[in-house]
Structures are given as C-alpha cells and as structure tokens.
Amino acid sequence: MTDAADIQFAARTSIEQVEESHDLAPKFDDHGLIVCVTTSARSGEVLMLGYMNAEALKRTIATGEAHYWSRSRQVLWHKGATSGLVQKVVELRIDDDQDAVWLRVEVAGNEASCHVGYRSCFYRSVPLGPGTFSRVLKFEEHEKVFDPKQVYGDAPNPTKL
Numbered sequence: 001m002t003d004a005a006d007i008q009f010a011a012r013t014s015i016e017q018v019e020e021s022h023d024l025a026p027k028f029d030d031h032g033l034i035v036c037v038t039t040s041a042r043s044g045e046v047l048m049l050g051y052m053n054a055e056a057l058k059r060t061i062a063t064g065e066a067h068y069w070s071r072s073r074q075v076l077w078h079k080g081a082t083s084g085l086v087q088k089v090v091e092l093r094i095d096d097d098q099d100a101v102w103l104r105v106e107v108a109g110n111e112a113s114c115h116v117g118y119r120s121c122f123y124r125s126v127p128l129g130p131g132t133f134s135r136v137l138k139f140e141e142h143e144k145v146f147d148p149k150q151v152y153g154d155a156p157n158p159t160k161l
Contacts, residue, residue, distance in 0.1 A: 004058040027099040041090040041104040047113035048121040110145040117144030
C-alpha cells in the first residue's frame with residue numbers, strides 16, 4: 001500500500017501541463033483547500049460536498065477511503081471513522097483545471113453520508129420558477145437513516161452557524 005507521505009503532487013507549470021498532461025497538479029485555494037463532490041457509485045446521487053487539503057487528498061489516494069478537511073473543526077477527517085459509514089472510493093476524478101475533485105464512493109448499508117442522519121447532505125430542495133420562491137425548503141428525504149445522537153452521542157453539531 002502506498003503511504004500518503006510518499007505521494008507528491010506535480011508543480012503547476014503551464015495551462016497545457018495542467019489541462020493536457022498526466023501530471024496530478026491540484027490547485028488548492030488560498031486556505032489550502034480543494035472542493036470535493038462525493039456521489040454514490042451505485043445511484044450517481046450527490047451524497048455530499050466537502051473540502052480536502054493536500055493531506056486529505058493524499059490519504060484518500062493512499063487508502064482508497066475518503067478523507068476530508070473539516071473547515072468548522074479545523075481537523076483532518078476520515079469519513080466514517082466515528083460513525084462506521086466509511087466511504088470506499090471507487091473512482092477519484094479531478095476536473096480540467098485541477099481545482100475540484102469528484103469521488104464516486106460506496107458506503108456500507110444505506111449509503112448514509114450526512115451527519116444529520118439523512119442519506120445525502122442534499123436532502124432538501126428549493127422551489128423554482130416564477131412566483132415560487134419562499135424561504136420554505138422542500139424535504140426530498142423524509143426519514144433519517146440513522147439517529148445522529150446514537151452514532152455521535154451528545155457531541156455538538158460540527159456545523160458553525
């Protein structure tokens with residue numbers, strides 16, 4: 001198995017190199033992060049959007065399991081280490097200018113990936129169209145697939161308001 005410490009990213013030298021070469025040269029933002037969209041390998045549904053720093057991306061590549069950077073807690077986060085809902089990476093893609101990552105993952109059981117207890121973090125929709133906007137969101141998932149208090153205990157919600 002590859003160790004995350006052994007993974008080195010290429011320096012970004014030109015647009016052609018970034019867009020057309022075989023070099024993995026991710027572009028991290030001013031906070032050292034790259035956005036990551038995570039979808040179900042089975043259904044294609046978006047499960048979550050997260051961020052990775054260089055270490056999280058390297059560990060994801062090395063282990064085949066999703067790692068993220070928690071912006072609210074300021075820590076490296078192995079998805080599922082606490083809950084058991086580990087995301088096994090089936091495929092990792094990077095976009096054309098290498099500033100966004102897409103993970104296709106398998107999650108044991110019900111594919112739950114949301115700390116609120118729903119399967120997807122995108123469990124609500126916003127009504128669209130002329131005259132339809134209100135602050136009322138529509139729930140697209142109507143039942144939680146796990147109880148966050150049973151999984152995480154009484155730990156505070158990791159989302160900052």
